Amino acid sequence: MDTPDKETKSLNFIESIIEEDINNKKHDGRIHLRFPPEPNGYLHIGHAKSICLNFGLAQEYNGKCNLRFDDTNPVKEDVEYVDSIKEDIQWLGFQWDEGPYYASDYFDKLYEWAVKLIQEGKAYVDEQSQALISEQKGVPTRPGVESPYRNRPVEESLDLFERMKNGEFEDGTKVLRAKVDMTSPNMHMRDPIMYRILHSEHHRTGNKWNIYPMYDWAHGQSDFIEGITHSLCTLEFEIHRPLYDWFLDQIVEGSYRPRQIEFARLNLSYTVMSKRKLLQLVEEGIVNGWDDPRMPTISGLRRRGYTPESIRSFADRIGVAKRDNIIDVSLLEFSVREHLNKITTRVMGVLNPVKVIITNYPEDKSEEVELTNNPEDENSGSRMVPFGREIYIDRDDFMEDPPRKFFRMGPGREVRLKGAYIIKCEDYKKDDKGNITEIYCTYDSETKSGSGATRKVKGTLHWVSAEHAIDAEVRLYDRLFVDEEPDGHKDKDFKDFLNPESLKVLSNCKLEPYLAHAKAGDKFQFQRLGYFCVDPDSRSNKLIFNRTVPLRDSWAKKNR
Ligand code: ATP
Ligand code: MG
Numbered sequence: 001m002d003t004p005d006k007e008t009k010s011l012n013f014i015e016s017i018i019e020e021d022i023n024n025k026k027h028d029g030r031i032h033l034r035f036p037p038e039p040n041g042y043l044h045i046g047h048a049k050s051i052c053l054n055f056g057l058a059q060e061y062n063g064k065c066n067l068r069f070d071d072t073n074p075v076k077e078d079v080e081y082v083d084s085i086k087e088d089i090q091w092l093g094f095q096w097d098e099g100p101y102y103a104s105d106y107f108d109k110l111y112e113w114a115v116k117l118i119q120e121g122k123a124y125v126d127e128q129s130q131a132l133i134s135e136q137k138g139v140p141t142r143p144g145v146e147s148p149y150r151n152r153p154v155e156e157s158l159d160l161f162e163r164m165k166n167g168e169f170e171d172g173t174k175v176l177r178a179k180v181d182m183t184s185p186n187m188h189m190r191d192p193i194m195y196r197i198l199h200s201e202h203h204r205t206g207n208k209w210n211i212y213p214m215y216d217w218a219h220g221q222s223d224f225i226e227g228i229t230h231s232l233c234t235l236e237f238e239i240h241r242p243l244y245d246w247f248l249d250q251i252v253e254g255s256y257r258p259r260q261i262e263f264a265r266l267n268l269s270y271t272v273m274s275k276r277k278l279l280q281l282v283e284e285g286i287v288n289g290w291d292d293p294r295m296p297t298i299s300g301l302r303r304r305g306y307t308p309e310s311i312r313s314f315a316d317r318i319g320v321a322k323r324d325n326i327i328d329v330s331l332l333e334f335s336v337r338e339h340l341n342k343i344t345t346r347v348m349g350v351l352n353p354v355k356v357i358i359t360n361y362p363e364d365k366s367e368e369v370e371l372t373n374n375p376e377d378e379n380s381g382s383r384m385v386p387f388g389r390e391i392y393i394d395r396d397d398f399m400e401d402p403p404r405k406f407f408r409m410g411p412g413r414e415v416r417l418k419g420a421y422i423i424k425c426e427d428y429k430k431d432d433k434g435n436i437t438e439i440y441c442t443y444d445s446e447t448k449s450g451s452g453a454t455r456k457v458k459g460t461l462h463w464v465s466a467e468h469a470i471d472a473e474v475r476l477y478d479r480l481f482v483d484e485e486p487d488g489h490k491d492k493d494f495k496d497f498l499n500p501e502s503l504k505v506l507s508n509c510k511l512e513p514y515l516a517h518a519k520a521g522d523k524f525q526f527q528r529l530g531y532f533c534v535d536p537d538s539r540s541n542k543l544i545f546n547r548t549v550p551l552r553d554s555w556a557k558k559n560r
Contacts, residue, residue: 012320031063032229038070039081041275042290042297043088049266052315055094067096071104072218074202088298093308103218104204106225110213113251118157125160126177137190143183144190164197167210171197188243220244223258231258234265267326270479271296272487272494293546294480294502305533305548310336333549340531345373348462349511349526353392360442361389371419387420390466392510397461407459415459422447462527469510472543476504
């Protein structure tokens with residue numbers, strides 16, 4: 001599953017278009033892209049695909065990429081979202097060219113152009129209700145019905161439009177519509193709405209405006225103002241393209257104009273990606289905020305322990321296509337495992353501790369054993385780990401009555417303690433509920449790892465010295481939904497498919513002392529258990545680790 005080198009990889013369809021344009025000296029060979037998020041939620045992994053695509057193409061072709069906030073709907077937008085979006089893009093490793101820009105910077109220009117369209121008889125103020133306007137639009141197979149206001153005098157529309165702007169009319173009582181074609185089979189061309197009245201304070205323009213432009217009217221014109229050459233968007237906008245071009249035709253005089261190109265959005269299995277649904281999860285307290293490590297948001301993935309490199313390599317792997325499909329989330333997990341395997345120090349942590357007492361180890365003795373930090377990185381060196389008479393192992397690694405192929409600990413069986421000695425289980429103790437409370441072992445002093453000892457046993461366990469162990473809370477995450485496509489069911493709500501076991505908190509974990517000073521965001525491989533990352537809420541008196549992913553894909557086993 002290695003990513004092929006750039007040299008050997010064939011061009012995707014967008015790269016082909018761009019190279020052709022460069023070869024034809026279109027726009028003097030200038031390449032200028034943009035990423036246009038609406039600040040109405042946090043960015044998710046789907047946006048990451050679009051970010052990697054747009055900023056990545058700008059890098060590849062020595063072009064530019066703008067960040068433009070598509071802030072045309074003040075009702076749903078907020079500066080909190082603006083800030084998080086900037087942070088996430090930079091964290092992914094990209095930097096916008098200048099700006100950032102805002103569609104709201106262009107409200108004056110858009111208004112001026114709208115007036116021009118009215119003057120030229122290409123737009124009019126309609127005073128019918130939203131419901132009636134929709135009804136008149138009709139269906140694609142039959143022509144729509146023209147509004148009685150369609151051919152009203154230009155002067156009347158100019159006057160009403162200005163008064164709409166000045167706040168004289170109630171929300172929803174009037175709209176400005178483009179006069180395009182009520183018979184077009186493309187419903188977006190049937191006199192689309194350009195402005196609606198909204199008496200709503202905007203996070204940047206305050207109360208200056210009482211009318212706000214619609215997406216279709218704002219987007220292409222913003223692209224034009226910024227000198228964008230290739231305006232990439234997802235497939236659902238393909239049907240909007242004739243309108244995108246129509247609006248530009250009305251305002252553009254020279255030969256330059258941006259070109260809209262559509263690509264397939266990223267859909268990921270076992271999650272939802274609509275911002276509306278993600279907001280619902282946050283507002284209903286189903287998750288602990290936008291950056292909950294179970295969320296497909298960039299901030300959630302970051303808190304979970306994902307690296308920017310792993311998300312970029314994921315975006316590279318999935319590529320761009322012209323057809324919608326669903327990518328298995330295990331591919332995302334594969335990408336992060338692959339990166340963390342290269343960069344993380346191997347440490348030992350016991351999640352469900354049970355004490356082991358090595359009865360023939362001298363009471364007053366203690367020693368340190370040497371462990372390699374990262375076998376994948378020869379410069380990573382090694383560290384000393386304290387070992388003693390009492391240690392912790394994971395409960396799962398002991399069975400009272402183990403089957404033959406259980407290569408961990410059981411009565412009379414031998415295992416190696418990672419980096420230390422071979423020990424043999426001699427006895428164990430239980431409480432009245434039947435839980436194992438202590439295990440008694442003997443060790444073979446001739447078997448120390450690295451001493452040239454040759455005796456081998458099948459199983460090797462991770463462990464932590466009881467005297468030196470530090471306490472921690474560990475949070476194990478699983479998929480948030482149990483269904484591959486939680487929002488793909490007609491009669492069911494996506495929340496019917498929530499995984500009740502998506503979060504498990506283990507509050508009595510024992511870690512090797514090396515981890516005492518780990519800081520928020522630090523990442524490790526816990527031997528045999530997976531990759532873990534220090535949570536931002538972690539404190540020196542209460543360490544908290546998040547599991548990013550287990551070492552192997554456990555769902556592949558369960559479900560296939
Ligand atoms: P939602 O429908 O959930 O609100 P959106 O598409 O409206 O999402 P925007 O903030 O408008 O969200 O998106 C900004 C950019 O990111 C757009 O260019 C959009 O095409 C792109 N984008 C959004 N979702 C995806 C996705 N799943 N895959 C690829 N690109 C996406
Ligand atoms: Mg959008």
